[in-house]
Amino acid sequence: MSAMINHHVSDELLLDYAAGTLGEGWSIAVATHLALSPEGRARLALMENAGGQLLEDIDFDASAEVDQNDSWQRMKAKLSTESAQAQRISAPATRAAGSATIPEPLRSYLGGDLDQLKWRALGRGAYQIRIPTGDEESEVRLLKIPAGKPVPEHSHGGRELTVVLKGAFSDGEQVFRRGDIEEADESLTHQPIATPDEDCICLAVTDAPLKFKSFIVRLVQPALGI
Amino acid sequence: RTDRSDEAVQVDFARLLASVGRHKDVEAFEQLFKFYSPKVRAYMAKLARDGQAADELMQETMLAVWNKADQFDPARGNVSSWIFTIARNLRIDAFRRAKRPNFDPTDPAFVPDDVQAADVEYEQQQEAERLRRAMETLPPEQYELLKMSFYREVSHSSIAAELGLPMGTVKSRIRLAFAKLRSALEERT
Ligand SMILES: [Zn+2]
Ligand SMILES: [Zn+2]
Numbered sequence: 001m002s003a004m005i006n007h008h009v010s011d012e013l014l015l016d017y018a019a020g021t022l023g024e025g026w027s028i029a030v031a032t033h034l035a036l037s038p039e040g041r042a043r044l045a046l047m048e049n050a051g052g053q054l055l056e057d058i059d060f061d062a063s064a065e066v067d068q069n070d071s072w073q074r075m076k077a078k079l080s081t082e083s084a085q086a087q088r089i090s091a092p093a094t095r096a097a098g099s100a101t102i103p104e105p106l107r108s109y110l111g112g113d114l115d116q117l118k119w120r121a122l123g124r125g126a127y128q129i130r131i132p133t134g135d136e137e138s139e140v141r142l143l144k145i146p147a148g149k150p151v152p153e154h155s156h157g158g159r160e161l162t163v164v165l166k167g168a169f170s171d172g173e174q175v176f177r178r179g180d181i182e183e184a185d186e187s188l189t190h191q192p193i194a195t196p197d198e199d200c201i202c203l204a205v206t207d208a209p210l211k212f213k214s215f216i217v218r219l220v221q222p223a224l225g226i
Numbered sequence: 227r228t229d230r231s232d233e234a235v236q237v238d239f240a241r242l243l244a245s246v247g248r249h250k251d252v253e254a255f256e257q258l259f260k261f262y263s264p265k266v267r268a269y270m271a272k273l274a275r276d277g278q279a280a281d282e283l284m285q286e287t288m289l290a291v292w293n294k295a296d297q298f299d300p301a302r303g304n305v306s307s308w309i310f311t312i313a314r315n316l317r318i319d320a321f322r323r324a325k326r327p328n329f330d331p332t333d334p335a336f337v338p339d340d341v342q343a344a345d346v347e348y349e350q351q352q353e354a355e356r357l358r359r360a361m362e363t364l365p366p367e368q369y370e371l372l373k374m375s376f377y378r379e380v381s382h383s384s385i386a387a388e389l390g391l392p393m394g395t396v397k398s399r400i401r402l403a404f405a406k407l408r409s410a411l412e413e414r415t
Contacts, residue, residue, distance in 0.1 A: 011404045012382055012397045019375045020314040020326065027327045035329035038339045045303060046407060049357055051314065052307030054376045060268035066281060072259055078289055079252060103335035105327040134324060179337070 005037045007180035013161075014040070018047035025138030028105060028131070029161040029181065029205045035103035036179030102165055106203060109133070110142065114166070114201070119144060126152045139208045144201050145169065145194040151204075158207030160184040162192070167200035169193060239305040240298075240347070247296035255292055258305075263288055266313050272377045273321050283320055287313045301346035304354040321379060353411055360410030368403040371396065 009017075009030055016022035017030045034040045100107060101114045109131050110117060119127035125146035133140055142165075145151055151169070162169075162182045169176050169192045176182055176192075184190055194200035239261070242254040267284040274280035290312050298308055318326050330336060361369065374385050386396040 010397075010401075012400045015375055015400055015404075016381060020318045021375070021379055021381055024325050024327060031327045031329050035333065035335065036337045038337060041329075041339070043404075043408075045307075046357070046404070046411070048311055049303060049307045049354065050361065050372060050407065051376045052304060052310040053354075053358055053361055054373060055262075055265050055269055055310045055313070056306045058265050058268045058377070060264045062264065066264075066267065066277070068260065068264070071263060071281070071285075072256060075259055075263075075285060075288055076252070076256075078285070079255070079292055098334055100333065100335040104330040104333040107333075107335070109327075 005039060005179045007174070007176055007182060008037065008043075009033055009040055009181050010183055011043075013183060014044060015047055018044055018051060023137050024133045024135035025140045025205050025208075026135075026159075026161060028109060028133065028140055029163050029203055032103055032106045032165075032203055033163050033179060033181040035105075106142075106165075109140075117142070122152050124152055125149060137208055138205050140203070140205050142201065143204050144199055145192075147194050147199050148196040149194055151192045151194075156184070156206045157186055160207075161203075161205045163203040165201045165203060167198045168195045169200045169202065170195055240300045240351070243291075243295055243298050243305050243308075244300065246292060247298060250292075255295075258291065259288055262291075262306075262309055266309065269310075269313055269377065270317065273317060273379050283313075283316060287316050290316065300350060302350075304350055306354075317379070356411055356413075357407060360407050363410075364403055364406060368399050368406075371399050372403060375400075 013022070013026070013030060017027055022030065034044060102110060107113055110129065117129055119129060122128050122143075126149065127144040129142040131140040131142065143151065145167075147167070160183075162176070162184070164176050164178050164180050166178065168178075171182065171190050171192045175195065182192070239258060242251075242258050245251040245254040246258070263284055266287050267280050270283040270287075271277065271280035274283060287309070291309055294312070298305070315326055318324055331338070361372075364372070371385065374380070374388075375382070380388075382396050382400070383393060386393045389396070
């Protein structure tokens with residue numbers, strides 16, 4: 001099954017995701033790819049294990065102001081009030097019934113699977129759905145490219161991540177299929193084209209163009225303390 | 227980097243955590259708390275505005291460890307990496323107030339792993355030990371880069387700027403580091 005994925009997430013992008021520094025928009029693309037890539041998840045597990053090792057090895061001042069015993073007493077006091085509540089939260093994980101084409105976390109962002117989506121025409125037979133996130137630095141969209149046609153309005157000044165969900169696209173010599181991820185940056189000029197057999201549905205995350213509005217928000221942010 | 231008999235320690239921690247998960251074993255949790263709480267506090271202190279904020283986030287993390295202990299799967303990872311992921315997610319929540327999209331293994335569209343080997347728990351401990359040794363032999367500049375990536379809330383482009391290195395050098399150091407760790411884990415003893 002994992003052999004089907006040919007294009008994987010890069011170490012540097014995966015490390016940002018593992019360390020917790022990757023923004024929400026980019027993370028949707030990485031997590032959606034990982035849902036379809038056992039091999040990618042094995043690499044993530046290695047990075048999280050490295051994170052665990054670094055946590056074990058972290059430097060700390062054992063004689064610091066914190067009294068360990070006092071710290072434990074405070075913790076212990078919380079446990080007694082928490083135990084009853086905890087029992088209710090922990091339900092065993094079970095595999096959800098039914099079938100789906102779009103994996104989590106993307107399906108929840110879209111509010112449904114493929115047959116429930118409301119597409120907006122982009123022109124020349126292509127469609128898109130904008131996916132709102134809390135992340136200002138990226139723009140997240142689902143694209144439907146007609147069979148044999150190029151990806152429309154295609155220019156990006158920075159990073160672009162594309163994850164194929166249905167169909168396939170070719171870019172130069174390479175073909176990207178379900179689960180594959182393509183990482184492009186401003187140095188790469190490319191022309192993705194949907195393969196001729198069927199429409200291609202993919203998730204595309206790009207650098208958001210810097211908006212005047214958000215620039216002002218950023219300027220006043222420190223004053224507001226947010 | 228301290229030298230301990232980590233393998234034995236990790237096996238014990240997995241057993242202690244399992245006991246917390248099954249019986250809400252306070253004594254087992256106390257041992258985990260004494261070992262991990264100063265480390266989690268130090269991890270939070272890399273970003274927190276003061277010691278008290280770091281302490282509160284540590285308490286929140288350890289409380290989550292207590293509450294979620296029955297979800298810990300020793301076949302999937304060791305105790306340190308599991309606690310790391312809990313602390314990391316709380317840190318994203320506290321400092322960035324952002325969501326961290328994640329895949330869901332119970333989702334019908336999820337492509338499951340190939341069937342795992344029988345004694346996975348033992349395998350995980352062996353692997354943790356091999357990883358620890360491999361990390362000790364990483365070239366210092368690669369080890370430092372991993373520390374910066376995991377401890378601090380900065381992107382690789384900011385790390386590159388801070389170290390005065392081209393982005394390409396940072397990327398290739400990351401690739402070299404993980405290539406080395408991966409090949410160390412592939413060597414079966
Ligand atoms: Zn992959
Ligand atoms: Zn592009």
